[in-house]
Amino acid sequence: xxxxxxxxxxxxxxxxxxxxxxxxxxxxxxxxxxxxxxxxxxxxxxxxxxxxxxxxxxxxxxxxxxxxxxxxxxxxxxxxxxxxxxxxxxxxxxxxxxxxxxxxxxxxxxxxxxxxxxxxxxxxxxxxxxxxxxxxxxxxxxxxxxxxxxxxxxxxxxxxxxxxxxxxxxxxxxxxxxxxxxxxxxxxxxxxxxxxxxxxxxxxxxxxxxxxxxxxxxxxxxxxxxxxxxxxxxxxxxxxxxxxxxxxxxxxxxxxxxxxxxxxxxxxxxxxxxxxxxxxxxxxxxxxxxxxxxxxxxxxxxxxxxxxxxxxxxxxxxxxxxxxxxxxxxxxxxxxxxxxxxxxxxxxxxxxxxxxxxxxxxxxxxxxxxxxxxxxxxxxxxxxxxxxxxxx
Amino acid sequence: xxxxxxxxxxxxxxxxxxxxxxxxxxxxxxxxxxxxxxxxxxxxxxxxxxxxxxxxxxxxxxxxxxxxxxxxxxxxxxxxxxxxxxxxxxxxxxxxxxxxxxxxxxxxxxxxxxxxxxxxxxxxxxxxxxxxxxxxxxxxxxxxxxxxxxxxxxxxxxxxxxxxxxxxxxxxxxxx
Numbered sequence: 221x222x223x224x225x226x227x228x229x230x231x232x233x234x235x236x237x238x239x240x241x242x243x244x245x246x247x248x249x250x251x252x253x254x255x256x257x258x259x260x261x262x263x264x265x266x267x268x269x270x271x272x273x274x275x276x277x278x279x280x281x282x283x284x285x286x287x288x289x290x291x292x293x294x295x296x297x298x299x300x301x302x303x304x305x306x307x308x309x310x311x312x313x314x315x316x317x318x319x320x321x322x323x324x325x326x327x328x329x330x331x332x333x334x335x336x337x338x339x340x341x342x343x344x345x346x347x348x349x350x351x352x353x354x355x356x357x358x359x360x361x362x363x364x365x366x367x368x369x370x371x372x373x374x375x376x377x378x379x380x381x382x383x384x385x386x387x388x389x390x391x392x393x394x395x396x397x398x399x400x401x402x403x404x405x406x407x408x409x410x411x412x413x414x415x416x417x418x419x420x421x422x423x424x425x426x427x428x429x430x431x432x433x434x435x436x437x438x439x440x441x442x443x444x445x446x447x448x449x450x451x452x453x454x455x456x457x458x459x460x461x462x463x464x465x466x467x468x469x470x471x472x473x474x475x476x477x478x479x480x481x482x483x484x485x486x487x488x489x490x491x492x493x494x495x496x497x498x499x500x501x502x503x504x505x506x507x508x509x510x511x512x513x514x515x516x517x518x519x520x521x522x523x524x525x526x527x528x529x530x531x532x533x534x535x536x537x538x539x540x541x542x543x544x545x546x547x548x549x550x551x552x553x554x555x556x557x558x559x560x561x562x563x564x565x566x567x568x569x570x571x572x573x574x575x576x577x578x579x580x581x582x583x584x585x586x587x588x589x590x591x592x593x594x595x596x597x598x599x600x601x602x603x604x605x606x607x608x609x610x611x612x
Numbered sequence: 613x614x615x616x617x618x619x620x621x622x623x624x625x626x627x628x629x630x631x632x633x634x635x636x637x638x639x640x641x642x643x644x645x646x647x648x649x650x651x652x653x654x655x656x657x658x659x660x661x662x663x664x665x666x667x668x669x670x671x672x673x674x675x676x677x678x679x680x681x682x683x684x685x686x687x688x689x690x691x692x693x694x695x696x697x698x699x700x701x702x703x704x705x706x707x708x709x710x711x712x713x714x715x716x717x718x719x720x721x722x723x724x725x726x727x728x729x730x731x732x733x734x735x736x737x738x739x740x741x742x743x744x745x746x747x748x749x750x751x752x753x754x755x756x757x758x759x760x761x762x763x764x765x766x767x768x769x770x771x772x773x774x775x776x777x778x779x780x781x782x783x784x785x786x787x788x
Contacts, residue, residue, distance in 0.1 A: 263741040268757075270726075271750055275757055306636055433687075436663050436715035449662075449687040543635040546665070546683060546694070559681070561669050574665040574683075582718045611741055 228256060233596065235264055241338065241600060242607025244581075253592040258585035265611040273571035277537030278304050278378060281571065286372045288573060289609040291334055294320075294327035294363065295551045297376040302457055303547035303558035304378045307540045310512055315503040316380040317459040322393060322496045323366070323375075324549070325489040329400070330359040331552035331604075332482050336407065339479075339601035343420040348410065355403055358396050365389060378538075379507030390497055397497075400490050408483060421475035425587040425599035428473055435586065436579040439554025440481045441603060445473035451550040458549075462499075463492050475602040482604075485552075512538050537566040546574075553577050553604055577609040614639050615691030621658050622693070625651055640694040645706060648697050652682065652712045660684040660693055663709065666719035668727045672753035677701040678729055682709065699729060708734040726751035 234245035243264035249257035269288055273281045285296035298320050305311060312320070337352030360370045366385045367375035375382050411417045427437070432445040442449055450467040452460045468484035470477025507513045514533055515526035540562045548557035554576025561570040580603050588599045614637055622632065622639055628651045631642035643651045652663075665683040678699040685692050697706055708731035709716040720731045721740040728749035731737055739746065748755050761768050 263739075263743070266741040268750060271755075271757055309636065433661055434714045436713070438664075447687065454687060454690045455692070544640070545636050545638060546692070548664075555664065557665060557683075559665065559667060559683070569671070570667075570669045572665070572667045574667075578718065578722075579715055582715060 226251065231593070235261075241605050242610075244600070244605070244607055244610075246596065248593065248596070250593065253594075255588050255591055255593065255596070258588060258596075260581055260584055262581070262607070262610050265607045267608075267612065269612050270571055270573060274568060277566050278540070278568065279533075279537055281568075282376065282378075283372070283374055286374070287608070288612055289551065289553075289556070289575070289577075289606050290371060291606055292327045292331040292552045293371050293373055294323040294375070295331075295549060296556065297373065298324050298458065299547070299549040299551070299556045300558055301376045301378050302549065303545060303560050304540070306545045306547045307543065307560050307562055308378070308512060308538070309541075310379055310507055310509060312380045312458075312507060313504045314459075315384075315501060316505040318496050318500050319381060319385060319505065320376060320458055321460065321463070322493055322500075323363070325492045325496075326359050326362060326393070326396075328489045328552050329486050330356045332486050333359075335482065335552070335601075335604045339598075339604075340411065340417070342597050342601040343417060345411065345414065345417060348407065351403075351407065355400075362389070362392050362396065365392065377506065377513070379509065379513040381505040384505045390500065393493060394497060397490050397493050401487065404483060404486060411479070418476070420595075420598055421479060421602070423472075424475045424591060424595045425602055426472065426474045427583055427587050431583060431586050432473070435583040437554065437583050438576050438579065439550070439552065439604075440478050440485065441554065441580050441583070443468065444470035444478035444481045446471055449555075451548050451555050455548060457547065463495050465489075465492050475598055478602045478604075482552075539564055539566055548574065551576060553606065553609065554580060573612050575609045575612060577603070577606050581605060581610055613637055615686075615689060617659060617686050617689035617691040618693050621655060621660060621691075624658060625654060628654075638692065638694060640696055643695050643697055645697050645699065648682075648695070649707050649709065649712060651695060652684075652709055655684050655693065655695070656712055659686045659689055660691070662687060663713035663715050663719070664692070666709065666716055666723065668723045668729055668751075670727060670751065670753045675700065678704050678727060680706050680723065680729060704728065705730045705732050707732055708737075710734055725749065728752065 229250045231248045231250055233248060235243050245261040247259040248255055269284050273284055285300040286293035289296050333352040333356045337349035340348035363373060364370050367373035427445050429445045429447050432442040432447050446469055448469060453467055465488045468481045470481050510529040515529050519526040520530060542562060542564045544561040546557055546559045548555050556576055557574035559572035560568050563569045588596055618639055625641055628643055628647045629641040630644055633640040662685040664685045667681050669679040671677060676698040680697045682695040699706060706729060708720055718740060720734055721737060723729050724737050725739045725742050726749055761771055
């Protein structure tokens with residue numbers, strides 16, 4: 221070895237590398253091709269959602285969650301409304317809970333499909349993206365059918381749902397759930413036995429279970445390293461305790477383990493969807509509590525009291541009791557939590573978004589230590605990063 | 613229902629805490645600043661090994677002004693516990709938890725960036741989300757949120773936060 225080979229090189233990657241899945245900048249210190257130090261620089265997508273949520277009522281804030289994390293929109297709304305419901309001490313009716321679970325799990329599949337397509341492109345398996353987006357489009361169509369919007373739905377409400385799902389919803393979901401296993405098998409045939417995919421992901425970006433715990437990693441990153449933690453199992457929310465599903469775990473903590481975990485998660489999500497479809501019974505989708513939920517429209521023409529409630533809720537909003545709650549859901553990226561502090565007013569004093577991507581990205585320097593530069597892209601893809609969620 | 617493991621830890625940390633708060637099946641311990649690292653380390657050794665969240669709350673008219681909030685999770689026992697440190701407006705310095713939980717590094721940088729709370733012993737306390745030359749700390753209550761009114765011909769609508777006025781605090785209602 222000559223003296224020159226020990227010299228290190230500082231390489232700037234980003235802020236807009238095509239494979240960074242968002243505006244992220246990395247400062248890498250290299251020895252040849254080997255990474256010695258990584259310094260992720262974030263904040264390019266910081267939009268101040270937390271500050272803005274302090275200036276709007278609890279109900280107005282429903283528009284923010286899907287914009288914070290735009291790949292798993294229904295899960296984001298679910299996370300927020302559950303936190304407000306916990307603060308108020310109310311629970312949505314059974315039909316609303318079941319529908320929320322169906323939509324959340326569809327959202328999880330949609331997010332994992334985007335991840336699968338884009339991370340395959342990162343290692344040059346270019347055909348995957350269109351297959352995955354084709355399937356995701358069917359989920360987007362279902363979301364558009366129920367809420368009128370493909371992505372920024374605003375469909376969930378504190379205490380239930382905006383309105384009931386239209387006719388044909390169950391059929392559409394069932395037909396998607398029927399086709400999914402065949403499609404996933406096809407994708408696995410394309411990737412699992414693909415030499416390029418295996419070589420690029422196996423043994424790459426390894427994260428030990430201890431490091432996953434120390435850095436607060438959650439979701440498929442932690443489960444790929446063998447940390448058995450799924451919010452749906454550990455702290456069941458919104459009716460998940462009644463469903464039967466497995467939590468897939470990886471053993472090696474590398475990029476390939478995360479891939480196998482996510483593929484299995486999509487199958488488990490389908491299992492939950494099928495169980496939920498069987499449980500779906502007719503009933504109200506909104507709480508019958510006039511202090512929280514708007515009165516149904518026909519009542520407005522008959523009852524003065526309903527008009528007063530409508531007016532108070534629209535012009536002022538509801539007032540949760542003084543206190544603070546933390547409520548978390550399992551998003552495709554890990555534990556997504558809302559920490560709300562109320563002083564008894566109609567706006568939160570503090571609305572904190574605990575984003576899984578922020579903690580997961582923090583483990584990136586550990587993951588890619590002593591890997592090569594070309595593996596950085598694979599590592600970022602395997603974290604399944606959403607920069608909007610990191611920066612909020 | 614508060615998990616048994618959390619109750620056990622609350623009893624264990626009783627000597628360190630100066631207060632306790634329970635709301636909606638969540639338990640919060642108030643810890644004095646100088647005993648925080650001790651409490652965090654004891655919680656970690658008791659199985660609460662994951663620092664799920666670290667954030668702060670600005671209670672501006674009140675004194676002490678800041679609260680730094682640590683949310684700890686025990687994955688195996690399925691239990692959570694929240695620790696809270698109260699800080700005065702002047703000299704808002706908390707001990708850094710990065711030595712106990714490496715994951716606290718970025719979270720503390722975010723709290724510093726957003727609230728201006730300093731963490732003694734932090735490996736590199738710099739801004740993380742805002743630009744390095746930014747002045748002020750956005751999530752402080754005295755940092756104004758600037759809203760741009762939209763100009764239409766002959767009519768300027770209210771900015772979003774002015775449409776629904778903030779209603780005064782209502783007296784605390786008992787939990788339902």
